[in-house]
Amino acid sequence: MDVRRVELDRSVPALLFKVGRYPLHQGSVGAVRSLGRAGVPVHAVVEDAFTPTARSRHLARRHVWPTTGLEDPAALVDRLLRIGRRLPARAVLVPTDDEAALLAAGARDRLAECFLLPEIDPELPAGLAGKRGLYERCLAHGVPAPDTRFPADAEQLVAFADELGYPVVVKNPAPWERLRTPVVAGTTVVPDRRSLVALVGSPRGVLLQSYVPREFAQDWIVHLYAAPDGRCAPVFTGLKLRSWPPHAGVTTYARALANPGLARCSARLCRAIGYRGPADLDWRLDLRDGRYKLVDFNPRVGAQFRMFETDRGLDVVRALHLDLTGRPIPSGVQREGRRYIAEHLDVAAFVAYRGRTGAPGRPGFPPDRGGLEPAWLALDDPLPAAVTAVRALGLAIRRCGR
Structure with missing residues (x-):
């Protein structure tokens, strides 16, 4: 892929931030690679120096800070600001989990000293990531939900x-x-x-x-970026084919597939509620009544976002950086058929699914024109895959021992 098709401001660094200890986080590695390959200096908060994110060659600097989620939010903000003051310039803050996104939105005024963030109602992300708030908004706006x-x-x-x-x-x-x-x-x-x-x-x-019984369901993914004027661009859609644990866990294998109706529905919801920034929405198509039901609204970058990009090389993380640095977000067409795999989990998922996919009622797929995006393996960045293999093996051994 020629990253020159999307020109980012290389003078503005980015800081990736998440809360909690789960070092095998593919979304963070994807964000480091996406921005780093485009020439942006990328910093990341990591649990330790031997995480896949910490070992990426595209990472400018790692900030070791093992959070748990039990800390006082004000203390987390204070520590985040201390990191921000050591950066060479105000940085684009990239939350990669819900807790980090909620913390950033709620403390936006304080964090603005060191970071660039989308302008959004500080209470809205919590109302979307929380299941009660999301369900109430679905009812209010006529959006189907379980x-x-x-x-x-x-x-x-x-x-x-x-x-x-x-x-x-x-x-x-x-x-x-x-x-x-x-x-x-x-x-x-x-x-x-x-x-x-x-x-x-x-x-x-x-x-x-x-x-919704799995034999009557399809799981769809929507990743988008909502700009300050309310326009959602890009909007990507894809189909989750395997997950771990089976049928109820994280995505292990998926494919980018154009679904214009679902894209429009997701964009309308974001405009109606005033959402701004990156978002990851999970929809479950109930084949019994033909309705897409909104299951989750994650107000941040999704873990499998690198499955999606336009023909100009634009993904959601790059759209975030472009917008917050005052550059226009170029239009483009979703690369159809692009596949995503989380290698360390899909081995078990493949066995559990018996080699099949969790997409009942799907007659077929378009030709594979978009290529394969592994979560960990990359020829220009081999260490994250090696670290993942070692840590995943250690985790499996410990679980077997218990």
Whole structure:
């Protein structure tokens, strides 16, 4: 790919920031490569010096800071400002998880001393990343969403689950809670009442969602950038084909596929609620009624964003840098058929899916013209893949030991 097709301001650095300890984060490596290949000095907050992000040759400097999510948010902002004051210039801040995005939006006025950030209502990202706020906005704007309930006690937990029907989906309701007081490790599909009662200790810490059976569902991804004037460009769409854990976890294999109707729907929602900046939306197509239902709205760059780019080499992270440095975002056409794979997780997912994909009702795919974007492996940046292999193997050994 010729990165000269998109000219970024190389005098403005970028700082990648996330909260919590999960060193194998493919979105951070993708952002370092995207900006670094375009000549932007990229800095990153990392858990330690031996993470895939920290070992990328495209990284200008790593800032070792092992956060947990249990810290006082004001203290996190103070530390972030101390890092910012050591940078050579005001930097584009790139949050790569929900907690970092919420922190940046809420403290935008303070962080503006050292960082460039989108202008957005400071409360809006929390209202979108939080499941109750998102569900209420979907209802208010006529956007389909899975039926959702928020039990306040054990009696409501059982009653709401019976009302929604089994299997039922259980989730932590808000970003910070997933780090501080998680009830489930992630999105969990519970088969029956006995399993639900055994799993959930505190009903106040979860939400319940109706489950669209996987044989009647397709999982779609939308990544976009909402500019200050409300225009969403670029808007990318793709289909999740495998995930880990199966059918309910992070994307391990996906493909960029044009879906103009879904792109327009996502852009309309962002304009209606006044959203600005990068966003990662998860939609579940219910083949029984033909409706796309909004499952998640992540107010930040998505982990698999490098699956998407235009014919001019533009992705969401580059759009963010262009916009915040006062440069126009060039128009372009999504590269169709481009594939994405998270290698360390897709091996297990491939076995679980028995070599198939989770896209029922899909008759076929366009020819592979967009190429393959591995999360870790890159010929011009080999160390992140090597570090990932070592750390993933160590994690697997520890789990087997337990």
